[in-house]
Structures are given as structure tokens and as C-alpha cells.
Amino acid sequence: VTVALLAPAETAEEVVTADSEGELTNATVTVTPKPSLLTGNPQKDYIYDPNLPRELNGYNLSTYPFYNGVPEDIHFKCDDLHDGFYASVPHKCQVYHHCLFGTRYDFLCANYTAFDQRTFICHFVSEVDCDNSPKFYQRNEALYKEASTAAPVTTTVSTTPVPPPTTEAAATQRPRRRRPYRRRRPVYEYYYDDQYDDEEYYDDDPPPPRRKANRKHRS
Numbered sequence: 001v002t003v004a005l006l007a008p009a010e011t012a013e014e015v016v017t018a019d020s021e022g023e024l025t026n027a028t029v030t031v032t033p034k035p036s037l038l039t040g041n042p043q044k045d046y047i048y049d050p051n052l053p054r055e056l057n058g059y060n061l062s063t064y065p066f067y068n069g070v071p072e073d074i075h076f077k078c079d080d081l082h083d084g085f086y087a088s089v090p091h092k093c094q095v096y097h098h099c100l101f102g103t104r105y106d107f108l109c110a111n112y113t114a115f116d117q118r119t120f121i122c123h124f125v126s127e128v129d130c131d132n133s134p135k136f137y138q139r140n141e142a143l144y145k146e147a148s149t150a151a152p153v154t155t156t157v158s159t160t161p162v163p164p165p166t167t168e169a170a171a172t173q174r175p176r177r178r179r180p181y182r183r184r185r186p187v188y189e190y191y192y193d194d195q196y197d198d199e200e201y202y203d204d205d206p207p208p209p210r211r212k213a214n215r216k217h218r219s
Contacts, residue, residue, distance in 0.1 A: 042066035059126045070106045078104045084140025087115040093130035
């Protein structure tokens with residue numbers, strides 16, 4: 001029986017081998033795993049993240065917070081601020097605030113993105129100038145600009161009746177072309193002998209025969 005003392009990171013595996021004569025023997029092999037490249041710190045491990053956007057390849061994210069939720073250490077105040085959206089510079093603009101009637105609402109951009117104060121949306125962190133965000137806080141004034149009520153504009157439209165055309169103008173007008181006359185096809189009515197009875201057809205009596213005049217012959 002062979003007992004092997006292993007380090008905590010090592011594991012023992014039993015392997016069956018055969019010698020030159022074909023006899024099987026058991027052997028214990030010590031396996032030492034390779035150390036993991038991940039440290040547990042997302043600011044270092046992001047380079048091994050398979051979900052790293054290609055737009056951020058080579059970009060330094062060692063100071064990006066990588067929040068999984070809205071942090072609690074927020075000291076931003078909406079007092080005397082115009083209603084609108086404000087990027088949180090202490091949180092590297094991954095956090096932004098919405099001030100409405102003096103009340104603050106906190107929001108979080110997805111990892112690898114930051115709130116762009118110029119466009120009010122979350123962009124890739126490489127496209128956002130977070131440190132200069134306070135320079136664009138005044139853009140919130142255009143979001144909640146009070147609508148000015150102006151008096152309605154009235155317009156007056158006058159119509160002038162068109163005079164009837166004069167006789168001279170009517171004479172110069174081109175006469176309308178008359179449609180050519182087309183002769184209508186005659187309609188023929190056909191009667192058959194079997195449609196009438198002889199008695200009904202000859203209603204009147206036939207005229208009497210004419211008398212021959214007596215002529216005297218000369219001898």
C-alpha cells in the first residue's frame with residue numbers, strides 16, 4: 001500500500017498500467033491543476049471575459065466600477081437643480097440620477113457602459129467623457145422647457161365673385177363639337193301564318209263582284 005501526501009491544490013488519481021510481460025499493476029499519479037487566471041476582481045478579470053464587447057478591446061477598464069446594483073454611497077442632491085438627468089461622476093458615470101420635483105431617482109447603466117450627459121443615454125464607456133459631465137448639466141433645461149401660450153392667429157379670407165363672361169368673350173370661345181349622328185338599326189317584326197286564324201284575319205266580307213256593262217254590238 002502506497003500513501004502519497006498531497007498538497008491542498010493537488011489531487012491523486014489511480015492509473016492501471018501493463019508491463020512488458022502483460023501483467024497489470026496499479027500506480028498512483030499526482031495531478032497538479034494549472035492555476036486559474038481569474039482573480040475575482042472584475043477590474044482585472046475583464047480581459048478574460050468572453051462577453052467583453054469588441055468595441056472595448058484594448059481599452060483600460062481598471063478604474064471602471066462594474067456595479068451589479070445601485071450602490072448605497074450616493075450623496076447627490078437634487079436641491080436647486082432643474083428637473084432632468086445627471087451623471088454621477090464619483091461612480092464613473094455608471095450611475096446616473098433623475099431629478100423630478102426635488103426628488104432623486106437612481107439608475108444604473110449595464111456593465112461596460114456609462115451615462116452620456118450630452119445625449120442622455122448609456123454608451124460604451126470608451127465613448128463617454130465622464131469627468132466633463134457637469135459641463136453639460138444645463139442641457140436638462142431643454143427637456144423640461146415650459147410651453148409658452150401664445151394667442152391664436154386669426155386670418156381673414158375674402159372672396160371676390162367671378163363676373164359672367166361677356167358676349168365678346170363668349171363669341172371667341174371655341175364651339176363644342178357635336179357628336180356625329182349615327183343611324184339606328186331598323187327593327188324588323190316577323191309574323192307567322194299560324195299566329196292568326198283565318199276568320200280573325202278576314203274580318204270584313206269580301207266585296208261583291210263587279211257587273212259587266214251591256215254593250216251593243218254594231219251590225
